[in-house]
Amino acid sequence: MTEATVQEQPNLTPAQAWRKLRDGNSRFVEGSSDHPNQDALRRQFLVDKQHPFAVIFGCSDSRLAAEIIFDLGLGDAFVVRTAGHVIDSAALGSLEYSVAMLHVPLIVVLGHDSCGAVTATIDSVESGIMPPGFIRDLVEHITPSVITARRNGIQDVNTTVVEHVQQTTHRLVEQSRLISTAVEEGRTAVIGVTYRLAEGKAEMVSGFGVL
Numbered sequence: 607m608t609e610a611t612v613q614e615q616p617n618l619t620p621a622q623a624w625r626k627l628r629d630g631n632s633r634f635v636e637g638s639s640d641h642p643n644q645d646a647l648r649r650q651f652l653v654d655k656q657h658p659f660a661v662i663f664g665c666s667d668s669r670l671a672a673e674i675i676f677d678l679g680l681g682d683a684f685v686v687r688t689a690g691h692v693i694d695s696a697a698l699g700s701l702e703y704s705v706a707m708l709h710v711p712l713i714v715v716l717g718h719d720s721c722g723a724v725t726a727t728i729d730s731v732e733s734g735i736m737p738p739g740f741i742r743d744l745v746e747h748i749t750p751s752v753i754t755a756r757r758n759g760i761q762d763v764n765t766t767v768v769e770h771v772q773q774t775t776h777r778l779v780e781q782s783r784l785i786s787t788a789v790e791e792g793r794t795a796v797i798g799v800t801y802r803l804a805e806g807k808a809e810m811v812s813g814f815g816v817l
Contacts, residue, residue: 620795621817623659623712624810630677635806643679651681658684661704663778664716665691665723669803672716676808684710690723691715691774692747693781702784705794713778713785713794716808717771718801719764727752728763771798772812779814789815 618626633639661684662672672678672685684704686697704710717724726737727748736742751770760766775798779786788794795815801808 617709618659618711620711620792620815623710624714624795624797624817627660627676627712627714627808631675631806631808633677634675639674639677641679642677643682648680656681656684656708658682658704658708658710660684660712660714661686661701661708661710662714662716663687663691663697663701663774664714665689665718665721667718667722670716670718670801675801675806684708689744690721690727690748690770691717692723692744693774693777694747698778698782701778702782705785705788709793711794713796715771715774715778715796715798715812716801717767717774717798719767719803721763721767721770724748724752724767724770725763728766731756768800768811771800774798775812775814792816 658681663686664670664672666687666689672683676683686700688694688697701713705713723744726741727745730736730745731749731752737745748770751773752766754773755766755769758769760769775796778796779789785794785796789796792815795813795817797810797817798812799808799810
């Protein structure tokens with residue numbers, strides 16, 4: 607690795623950050639991932655600093671590893687994950703930290719097809735039976751998305767996931783004044799992206815801000 611490859615990331619616009627993620631996903635889909643920024647020199651370079659160019663708020667599903675599907679390395683992305691990318695206070699605080707302290711220009715809400723959390727919510731809505739323990743909390747957070755999908759004539763899980771991703775992007779901007787201000791000022795964009803497990807492809811389905 608040359609010295610130039612361990613310099614700080616240049617400040618990217620939201621559009622440039624999304625383009626970089628798209629390019630990485632294209633390499634992953636084609637089977638030609640670069641696996642960047644994963645060696646010892648990069649590790650040492652990041653010991654006392656970080657400057658990620660995107661924050662990815664994704665589902666905890668084991669098949670949805672953000673750094674892999676976008677061909678990223680150490681220090682490239684600030685990643686927050688909950689089942690069904692459910693927003694709670696810890697997740698929201700983490701996302702606000704990435705914007706306020708790390709000045710990340712792009713927040714990506716990342717959902718995927720065959721989502722277990724969305725499937726469990728659909729089952730609960732249909733049966734009227736809530737799951738046990740704190741799984742109930744997940745289902746309660748996702749239920750509004752499922753209900754909206756049903757009102758719009760959407761019955762299948764994968765299209766419901768798209769609806770849930772779209773609603774999550776809206777809620778982030780609506781619930782966080784810090785994030786909405788960054789979007790209004792053009793410093794950050796919030797986009798919703800869905801990932802197809804079989805193809806490995808990530809596609810944007812919603813967004814706030816200039817891209």
